Amino acid sequence: xxxxxxxxxxxxxxxxxxxxxxxxxxxxxxxxxxxxxxxxxxxxxxxxxxxxxxxxxxxxxxxxxxxxxxxxxxxxxxxxxxxxxxxx
Amino acid sequence: xxxxxxxxxxxxxxxxxxxxxxxxxxxxxxxxxxxxxxxxxxxxxxxxxxxxxxxxxxxxxxxxxxxxxxxxxxxxxxxxxxxxxxxxxxxxxxxxxxxxxxxxxxxxxxxxxxxxxxxxxxxxxxxxxxxxxxxxxxxxxxxxxxxxxxxxxxxxxxxxxxxxxxxxxxxxxxxxxxxxxxxxxxxxxxxxxxxxxxxxxxxxxxxxxxxxxxxxxxxxxxxxxxxxxxxxxxxxxxxxxxxxxxxxxxxxxxxxxxxxxxxxxxxxxxxxxxxxxxxxxxxxxxxxxxxxxxxxxxxxxxxxxxxxxxxxxxxxxxxxxxxxxxxxxxxxxxxxxxxxxxxxxxxxxxxxxxxxxxxxxxxxxxxxxxxxxxxxxxxxxxxxxxxxxxxxxxxxxxxxxxxxxxxxxxxxxxxxxxxxxxxxxxxxxxxxxxxxxxxxxxxxxxxxxxxxxxxxxxxxxxxxxxxxxxxxxxxxxxxxxxxxxxxxxxxxxxxxxxxxxxxxxxx
Numbered sequence: 001x002x003x004x005x006x007x008x009x010x011x012x013x014x015x016x017x018x019x020x021x022x023x024x025x026x027x028x029x030x031x032x033x034x035x036x037x038x039x040x041x042x043x044x045x046x047x048x049x050x051x052x053x054x055x056x057x058x059x060x061x062x063x064x065x066x067x068x069x070x071x072x073x074x075x076x077x078x079x080x081x082x083x084x085x086x087x088x
Numbered sequence: 089x090x091x092x093x094x095x096x097x098x099x100x101x102x103x104x105x106x107x108x109x110x111x112x113x114x115x116x117x118x119x120x121x122x123x124x125x126x127x128x129x130x131x132x133x134x135x136x137x138x139x140x141x142x143x144x145x146x147x148x149x150x151x152x153x154x155x156x157x158x159x160x161x162x163x164x165x166x167x168x169x170x171x172x173x174x175x176x177x178x179x180x181x182x183x184x185x186x187x188x189x190x191x192x193x194x195x196x197x198x199x200x201x202x203x204x205x206x207x208x209x210x211x212x213x214x215x216x217x218x219x220x221x222x223x224x225x226x227x228x229x230x231x232x233x234x235x236x237x238x239x240x241x242x243x244x245x246x247x248x249x250x251x252x253x254x255x256x257x258x259x260x261x262x263x264x265x266x267x268x269x270x271x272x273x274x275x276x277x278x279x280x281x282x283x284x285x286x287x288x289x290x291x292x293x294x295x296x297x298x299x300x301x302x303x304x305x306x307x308x309x310x311x312x313x314x315x316x317x318x319x320x321x322x323x324x325x326x327x328x329x330x331x332x333x334x335x336x337x338x339x340x341x342x343x344x345x346x347x348x349x350x351x352x353x354x355x356x357x358x359x360x361x362x363x364x365x366x367x368x369x370x371x372x373x374x375x376x377x378x379x380x381x382x383x384x385x386x387x388x389x390x391x392x393x394x395x396x397x398x399x400x401x402x403x404x405x406x407x408x409x410x411x412x413x414x415x416x417x418x419x420x421x422x423x424x425x426x427x428x429x430x431x432x433x434x435x436x437x438x439x440x441x442x443x444x445x446x447x448x449x450x451x452x453x454x455x456x457x458x459x460x461x462x463x464x465x466x467x468x469x470x471x472x473x474x475x476x477x478x479x480x481x482x483x484x485x486x487x488x489x490x491x492x493x494x495x496x497x498x499x500x501x502x503x504x505x506x507x508x509x510x511x512x513x514x515x516x517x518x519x520x521x522x523x524x525x526x527x528x529x530x531x532x533x534x535x536x537x538x539x540x541x542x543x544x545x546x547x548x549x550x551x552x553x554x555x556x557x558x559x560x561x562x563x564x565x566x567x568x569x570x571x572x573x574x575x576x577x578x579x580x581x582x583x584x585x586x587x588x589x590x591x592x593x594x595x
Contacts, residue, residue, distance in 0.1 A: 015338060015342065016338075016524075017524060017525065019524065019526060019528060033557070034525070035525050036522070036524060036525030036557065036558050038331070038558065038560060039307065039308055040307075040311060040327075040328065040331040041331065043113075043308055043309070043310075043311045043312050044311050044331070044335045046312070047311060047312045048339070057113065057312050058113070058114055058115050058316075059114070060113050060114060061112065061113050061114045062112060062113050062306060062308045062309060064113070065113060065308055066308075
């Protein structure tokens with residue numbers, strides 16, 4: 001898992017949650033239950049993280065989005081896509 | 089019948105060159121409207137062959153998709169009545185078919201397949217549409233009082249109420265909207281709310297009638313797909329636009345961008361206007377979009393009335409919900425309660441509702457008692473003050489309309505939603521859904537103090553209960569239209585509302 005990608009996700013989650021610093025974000029916390037992110041917040045989060053990391057958002061479906069419940073799952077899913085890009 | 093828009097779109101192929109695009113997160117097909125029309129004709133032929141006759145009913149319980157559109161248009165063509173069920177709110181089971189007298193129910197819920205032969209996977213519509221040998225039936229001519237669909241109201245409690253929608257009411261709304269917004273070639277209307285809401289299907293009908301593009305997306309995909317689609321119009325609700333506002337502000341601040349530029353990055357660079365309805369919008373949100381090159385227009389209407397008023401280019405007044413549409417009349421009772429009369433009422437009673445509900449809401453000739461308090465200004469703009477049943481009568485006899493107070497509290501960036509209660513008839517208690525977690529109790533208290541300074545003594549909030557988890561559709565505290573469910577919120581926070589020491593207090 002790329003440290004750079006993890007830092008980006010932490011940073012963007014902290015931007016939405018605000019009162020929690022990026023390095024204090026619990027990667028395994030449920031984004032909805034623990035940090036109060038709505039599904040709209042979550043898709044906005046994914047949009048900006050994809051922009052930051054040059055991953056094409058159209059790689060993901062609504063089902064993928066629903067499955068990404070924690071920051072770590074976002075990092076892992078985006079890492080897989082980045083690796084795929086690298087190896088093509 | 090010749091001037092009926094519904095009859096025109098089922099009887100006449102649309103102008104070539106305009107498209108229906110399906111925009112999921114991962115993309116989707118784009119289909120020329122002439123092909124949508126032709127495919128709907130083939131589906132209509134196959135529905136007839138399945139034994140469906142004019143007046144029979146089919147249900148559709150599925151997320152937005154091309155098949156939904158084809159079924160709806162096919163049903164209109166052969167006089168079959170649709171019932172659109174919102175996913176998540178209804179279960180695709182035989183009981184649903186029996187309750188609503190459905191011959192078939194098309195659904196995208198795979199678990200339903202096989203439970204009953206009347207339950208059909210919605211993907212089957214593609215097979216029906218692919219039958220190029222099917223001869224489309226002659227379109228039925230709908231008289232103005234014909235019912236084309238059953239629509240359901242998201243009441244605050246119990247079973248949703250259902251009522252049939254007349255062709256005359258649909259025609260009248262489509263015509264009035266077109267007069268105000270002149271949709272046409274070059275426009276692409278972005279629809280992400282469920283097609284089970286009849287008004288969202290209007291934009292498909294509008295595209296066929298007036299020759300423009302329409303994009304069908306989903307609630308989850310909307311924010312991610314708008315900039316790719318570059319629509320000219322976005323149909324939304326206040327909760328959606330509030331989330332967009334926060335995102336734009338945050339992106340602008342972080343990237344040192346002009347908010348108008350951050351807005352273009354989210355909505356695309358072709359927006360002509362944004363449409364908001366279904367729930368009251370905050371003045372701050374409306375001002376924000378207007379100030380950032382994204383004109384937004386609020387309107388007013390109920391399921392029972394369809395669109396009654398709408399601000400629009402050239403006739404928009406801050407704080408109002410616009411002027412009354414042609415064919416509608418707003419009557420203000422001596423108690424300030426708004427009633428609506430129409431040349432073509434949606435209906436004159438519910439088909440599905442608790443005993444007495446039709447009599448409570450509908451008056452003679454389809455007059456609808458809205459239960460909202462409002463007034464018309466000297467230029468005919470309607471202002472909604474709140475719900476008649478949201479008026480709190482204090483023990484000193486003073487009446488307090490809670491909605492303006494709730495809006496004042498919601499002006500805080502810390503507060504997403506707010507509902508005011510009066511547990512003892514002496515002082516007001518607000519339950520707020522915080523905009524972020526953990527909630528900033530200090531900031532909420534500071535905003536409360538500021539709000540109280542400008543409120544009349546009887547309108548001041550004594551205490552705020554901060555909801556542990558944000559109100560959402562999932563936890564049952566918001567309706568599907570993102571309106572707070574007052575009764576459910578009271579039930580969930582009853583002990584905090586009534587306990588003297590609980591919550592954030594005025595400093």
